[in-house]
Amino acid sequence: MDLAGPHTSTLPSPKSKKALGLKYHPRPAALDSRAAANPRPLRHFALAFAFASAPSLSPSGSAMAGAAVLNERIISSMSQKHVAAHPWHDLEIGPGAPExxxxxxxxxxxxxxxxxxxxxxxxxxxxxxxxxxxxxxxxxxxxxxxxxxxxxxxxxxxxxxxxxxxxxxxxxxxxxxxxxxxxxxxxxxxxxxxxxxxxxxxxxxxxxxxxxxxxxxxxxxxxxxxxxxxxxxxxxxxxxxxxxxxxxxxxxxxxxxxxxxxxx
Known part of the structure; x- marks a missing residue:
């Protein structure tokens, strides 16, 4: 990626799920009912750990098939209304970004x-x-x-x-x-x-x-x-x-x- 020059919108191909953090498991069907009952925490965790459901992309940039996945620890934390913050995903970049x-x-x-x-x-x-x-x-x-x-x-x-x-x-x-x-x-x-x-x-x-x-x-x-x-x-x-x-x-x-x- 040439950060100093023109950019394209091609997404990188992650080396592995492990490279992006967390061990993931299939999304439970019961999650939808939890989302309806408590939408704000769901949105928070979906944004904070969205890499859990990001599919790998081919070198050509076309999307590959992949089921949505979510970490069991996140679901457990949602029910307990607490979870340790992740500095990469939970900390906001700030209103003055990118400067x-x-x-x-x-x-x-x-x-x-x-x-x-x-x-x-x-x-x-x-x-x-x-x-x-x-x-x-x-x-x-x-x-x-x-x-x-x-x-x-x-x-x-x-x-x-x-x-x-x-x-x-x-x-x-x-x-x-x-x-x-x-x-x-x-x-x-x-x-x-x-x-x-x-x-x-x-x-x-x-x-x-x-x-x-x-x-x-x-x-x-x-x-x-x-x-x-x-x-x-x-x-x-x-x-x-x-x-x-x-x-x-x-x-x-x-x-x-x-x-x-x-x-x-």
């Missing part, structure tokens, strides 16, 4: 531990400790209710004065896009600043940043997988307008799955 948006921090600045979202539980898990003697130069996470062609939410690097704890969310502003190829696949990163940090909130474009800071960011992503014998290539940074377009595209892609799943 301003909420984002969830997975990895704090200065960490050598690569934390990441566990899609099934919504918790932040330890993926690995970095093999190289480098640490994350800034807080790193994802934008909720977005989707990229690798079946993951959009990645974001957030510049701010302080490190923050994994799992928290904050309001950020997109200032640039870092096009990246990770082992032959596109893995672009949004460069953003914390919208509520007085030192960084005035930045509006990546050209406002000192060249050395951009070089630090580039060098980290070029080097952090070298000792794993994994190749990463970073291209030239792109301005804020390209980042905003990329976020908008990932929002539309996520929304397309929601709409498609609710039709089933």
């Amino acid at each position: 301003f948006f909420n984002c969830v921090v997975e990895i704090p600045r200065g960490s050598k531990v690569k934390y990441e979202l566990d899609k099934a539980s919504g918790l932040i898990k330890v993926d690995r400790v970095l093999y190289s003697s480098v640490v994350y130069p800034h807080n790193y996470g994802f934008i909720p209710r977005t989707l990229c062609e690798d079946s993951d939410p959009m990645d974001v690097l957030i510049l701010m004065q302080e490190q923050v704890v994994p799992g928290c969310f904050l309001r950020a502003r997109a200032i640039g896009l870092m096009p990246m190829i990770d082992q032959g696949e596109k893995d672009d990163k949004i460069i953003a600043v914390c919208a509520d940090d007085p030192e960084f909130r005035h930045y509006t474009d990546i050209t406002d940043l000192p060249p050395h800071r951009l070089q630090e960011i580039r060098r980290f992503f070029e080097d952090y997988k070298k000792n794993e014998n994994k190749e990463v290539a970073v291209n030239e940074f792109l301005p804020a307008k390209d980042a905003i377009n990329a976020i908008k595209y990932s929002m539309d892609l996520y929304g397309s799955y929601i709409i498609e799943s609710l039709r089933k």
